[in-house]
Amino acid sequence: QVQLAESGGGLVQAGESLRLSCAASGNIVSTNSMGWYRQAPGKQRELVASTTSAGSPIYGDPIKGRFTLSRDHTKNTVYLQMNNLKPEDTAVYYCTVATVWGRSWGQGTQVTVSS
Secondary structure, three states: OEEEEEEOOEEEEOOOOEEEEEEEEEOOOOOOEEEEEEEOOOOOOEEEEEOOOOOOOEEOHHHOOOEEEEEEOOOOEEEEEEOOOOHHHOEEEEEEEEEOOEEEEOOOEEEEEEO
C-alpha cells in the first residue's frame, strides 16, 4: 500500500506563490508517476502536473508556464511550485501516485486565491 502526506496549501492573493509538497511512503519505486490533480467546486477533477517515465513532467493547460513540478527520489516526494496564482486556481489539490497495484490519492489540500 501507499500513503501520501500533503502539505503547503493555504490562502493567498492573486499573483502570489505557494509550494505544495507530497511525501509518499510504502511500495514506491522511482518509475511510479507522481503528481497533482485539482478539483474546484462544481467541476471535475483535472490534471495539474505529473511526472512521467520519459523524464519531463506533463502539465495541464491552465497552469502551463506558472507551475513547476519537481521530484526528490531520495525522499519519494514531489513538489509543486505555483507562481502567479489566479483566483481560478482555487481548488482542493490532490496528490496522486500510480503503481502496479493501482492509483492512490492523498486527502487533499485547499488552495484559495483571492482577487
